[in-house]
Amino acid sequence: MMWEIIYILLGIGIFFNLLASVGLLRFPDVYTRLHAGTKCTTFGSIFIASAAIAYGLWRWYDGDKSMISLAIHSFFALIAILVTNPTGAHAIARAAYRSGVMPKKAVTDELGGKND
Amino acid sequence: MIWNIPFITVIVLIAVGLYAVLFKRNLIKIAVGITIIESGVNLFLITLGYRKGGVAPIYTNLPPNVEIPKGMVLPVPQALTLTSIVIGVAVLALILSFTMKIYEHYKSLDSHIVRRLKE
Amino acid sequence: MNLIQQMPAILIGMPLIAAFLTPIIDRVNKKIRNGFVIVVLILEEIFMITLAWHVFTNGIAIYTMGASNPSIVPLQAAVPIRIVLEIDGMSAFMGLISATVCLAAGIYSISFIKEGNGKGKYYTLLLIMLVGMLGMEFTGDLFNLFVFLEILSITSCALIAYRNWYGDAVEGAFKYMVVSNIAALFVLFAIGLLYSRYDLLNIAAISKIMEYGSLEKIALVLLVSAFAMKCGAVPMHFWAPDSYTVAPAPITAILVSASQASLYALFRTCFSLYGNLMDYHSIGIVLILFGLLSMFIGVTMALPQKDIKRLMAYHAVSQTGYMLLGVGVGLYLLGSSNFNTYGVKAMEGGIFHIINHAMYKGLLFLTAGAIFYRLKTRNLNEMGGLAHTMKFTSIFFIIGALAIAGIPPFNGFASKLLIYEACYKVNPILSIIAMLVSILTLASFVKVFHSAFMGPKLHDVEEAPKSLLIGMGILTFVIILFGLFPGWVVNNIVHPAVTALANRIDYINAVMGG
Amino acid sequence: MSEEKNNGRMSIIVRTIASSVFPFIVIFSFYIIMHGHLTPGGGFQGGSVAASAIVMLIAAYGYRKVDERVKENSLACIESIGAIIFVAVAFVGLFMAASFMYNFLVGSPFFGEIPHGGNTGILNSGGILPILNIAVGLKVMAGLSAVVAVMALSAGEKK
């Protein structure tokens, strides 16, 4: 039972991570690539880390005491990803805009002219 | 079963770094090349110490059924690599600060121009 | 606690802790800092003489870092686990050179380096440089050798770039940094190869069980060429004139002995690590060729120079050739029956030349620095008539120039005589080239003396300040002493070094026991 | 233009996140340093992580803001102090016990516990190793951040 849950979690993680990479290749400009690169990797990594957390908790429950710290440390890695990834994306997007990389196929650009 | 591919990786890394040092004229590129050689040598030391089926030589929360000492990778290369990494950072910082100063004086980073000292 | 037993560690640790204290003392008071550094350097010299005397009389001193009894290698493992410092005659000999030159340079720097926001760090780096040299010379461990090599090159580069308002200074530092770092990385690669083969890092322990296979050959080549580059053998000497020219004068004097530390590492690799296992004939010939090329190209490049320090730097390259020649002849003859007759003499000549070279080349660079201190130029064309006012400096310069040219009764003559006579037995051409180079050396120093000191009084300058004179005086004193009693020096200091270098078995047994 | 207005500061979001992550990195680096003899890590690793935290502040707030609080000279002094602790511990081994770098605390009451086999980790084991870890950590933290700070200052001056 436990292994099945882990399989499912890992499967979802792999799917979204691969999706992120493919999206990175397919999208036309920086901003859309950021959508793929940030959202999907974060989401995929959440599932992969959750698999590790589940595994650690399970082993802990089975009596292997030290495995709890696998869960705790994975959880911290997860939190760190969750906090830093969107911030990094924001930083890149802003830098890209300020360094003159305009969004392609843009319908509207309300920031235009304000990058001073 | 993985022949000597890590060692070959090391040699290729050293080759790439040495290529940069030998053929690239930009001084920062030379620093990049030195960093790559450094990484290659570090990787070499680590690959020397790997033992099949070994775990890290740490006794805290050791996984069960580890044979001691044959079930652990060698610790000395890791210690050497740590020292080597620190030295690499120190050298890199010094080289790049020299580069900044050179640019201040010469207004160029081309090694064919930065040669007041010759003959 | 036996103090003489702990001396190696104290010799390394004391300047180190002084170097770490210097930035803090610098914030308190500048005068105290100068005094502190000088006191440490003098203590270092005294301790070094004590240790060297101990080593010359009692044989090899062993210091195991972190063991419960440092002077024996722990026997619970069959191989040395901890880092072992091994001070034999050669190490002590090199240590004496480094300590003396650093003392002279330290005193010289008091007035030479202007008081500014960098002087505290200057002294820190100078002390660490001393530590780097001593560490390289004392250690019996390959990786430790690499670490101290890096300490030495980093401090050297930082000090070469000390006058960072000159573009050339930074450029010379950059070149030296790249060159020495590449060399050090290949040394590390070679160490890794040896480690992969024997799972050991101790020089003596590796040497004991070494076989001369293809990995060892590659390691040997990398070690020899890297150390040869670091000691400035032609045709890998290009960094030497560049960096010697632009460094502050006292640093240049130390750089000479720093490159000799690399020379020491080269000799240690050839004699103690590989010894007569390897094909010593061909490596000996390679060293002799390096020596001949260095001597000839160095001196011919020196002749037309018009920058006084660059000229002297080329002479440093040229004089390194003598050492390589002498020791190369020794290596060439190692193991043959001729070794005990003239191989030893050649090595005595080469190694005696190391200390002589450090002294007189240091002195010459210091005099060049004194001229620079007053005139603010290194260009020989702008000098002239300095002997009218800078009397002591010109006397020191004459002594140094005569010594380097091998004019009796100064020390250069004694060592060159040994090399000439021993090389003559191997091949007369070697001696002839060596003598020719000596003549050209004299010629180029006549040129310097004529341009800088003779002639009409062109500049209105004063004598150099006292601390500069004291620094130069120390080296002059040593030169005259060695020139007057070369026999005593060779028998009591140089000969133990030569025997220590040539007897690989003693070196191994000191660590491995039996 | 924006150079004057921003004065080297990143956007408000980056700044807020950098501030909130800062104590996390610092306490984590302390954990790495303190548990160097138990888990992967040690003085150098923890020190470089802590230095990275300071680099992050420099990046997010601009050098000027950090310069107001930490001068590079005081960083150099902290580094000296770390190095002095290291050498002093080594010298205590020389003068009080057997030799330079002798691990004189193993077997002594406080730091001397000797674990056997795989275990969950005892903090007060390891003899002088934790002290050396702290010394090196202090040193590396101060040193690396001083390097970046000085280089950033020098680069900023030119513009």
Place this chain on the structure above:
Amino acid sequence: MLHTTGGYWDAVAWIVAFIVIAVVVYIIRGLGRRDFRKDSAEPFFSGVELPTEKTHVKASNIYWGFTDSLKGYYSIMKKMHDGIINNYIAWFIAISVLLFFVVFLPEVIP
């Protein structure tokens, strides 16, 4: 007393001899006519007027003949010392390769 391969060298004896010779020379010099110098003639420079002010030969001009006669050699040397950092490393590689051949040749050609 320094024993070399073919004999020995003693600096103190050399200095003593030097001093003795110097004293002898001085004595011999003292035996000569003291008034010789006073009425010695000016050196004859084949009719050219001697410059009254002191001149100083520039350093670059010394050994001009030497460098000029070895022009080919010096042009090669100047090309070698080109001050480009890449070439410095290239020389290191070249020497290593030569050493590799020196070390490995006995294996290939017994």
Place this chain on the structure above:
Amino acid sequence: MKAKTIFFIIFMAFLLYAAFEIHPFSKPTSKMDDYIISNAQNETGANNVVTSVVFDYRGYDTLGEATVLFAAVSGVLVALRRKEDKHE
């Protein structure tokens, strides 16, 4: 330029030869390291053998490493220091 390339290739060929000559990957010779792994816990009291090597068995190297870093920081401070008023 051409000579440089040739020398470079030959040099790398020799190093590649070395890579094939080393012991097969993952089967190192271990004499010193086996002793260290077995005895590190008893001799130094640390669980992490790497740390006990870094700070105890090869502590002197670490001292050197710390010195390198110190020297590099001083070097950067020296190399990038501001111009002084009086030039030499």
Place this chain on the structure above:
Amino acid sequence: MNVFMLTLLFIILSIIVAMIRAILGPTIPDRVVGLDTVNTLVIAGMILFGAAKNEVIYIDVSIVYALLSFITTVLIAKYLEGDKL
């Protein structure tokens, strides 16, 4: 066969694809996006390897990366914004 290792293989494949973007990327921000993605994937890979080998203490490395990768991104973004440091 350990399922975590198998997952790691797929993660490596994703890294390959992300690296193509980092290599091709016409502008610097594109490359940085690639770098960021590789970063996150490596963190995931580290967690997986630690779990695969039952090594509890290895996860520290991934925390360090998760915290520090952000700094690289911010630094490059800062350079691109053209501010002084």
Place this chain on the structure above:
Amino acid sequence: MLVFIGTTVFCFILWLLFTFNGNVWQWDEISAGIIFSIIAGAISRKIVIKEYKQLSPKKWLLFIAYLPRFFYEMAKANFDVAYRVITGKINPGIVKLSPNLKNNLSLTILANSITLTPGTLSVDVDDEKNLYVHWINVKPEFFEVSKECKCKYVCSTFPDWARRIGE
């Protein structure tokens, strides 16, 4: 002072979590934790928290309550991206939102949330705390919405959550 204590307690909790290995903590672990948390708190006391309000436990509970909702949005976002990756239908643009948030923390929470939620990516923020958002699928109806409602239109209830947590 309160800030210092808050940071210290935060650090101490983190330390305890890091060092938990299945057993109860040893006394030396805890004492080391206290010492180092105090040091870390002293270092970062002026950097982290600028307002005392943020220390209130109510905010933290709200934050935890916010997570499920956030996670749901994230899942939706990913399927959205998957859809766009496969079909390649994009209609991007940069739009300006005025969420009327007062302090930095809430703005940060909002920005990071909308970066991770469907179709939006925060690009810039100006001095009046207006967010500029890159929207992957700009709907034509958006331009007809009044200025106040734009924010709500793009990112549903996130501004309210951010306001409740941050302010």
Place this chain on the structure above:
Amino acid sequence: MIDLFSIILILISALTIIASIISVLMKDLLSCVIALAIMSLLLSLYFYMLHAPDVAIAEAGVGACITTAIFIVAIKATERYEKEEER
């Protein structure tokens, strides 16, 4: 027989080499730095998989932050593009 671990190791080797080659060949120095960061990242994963977590942390701390920071500062103070000037 070749196991999963070896395949992964070979893939990481190839990626490391590619990243290093890219970092040498790029004309824009900023791209070089990014490639260098990727190389350091993969190298760290390599160390990690060879069971050297100590070294992996060190490489993480240094390669991810300090090296990149120093390089970027240096590029900031000098120039961004590698120029091939006439000889």
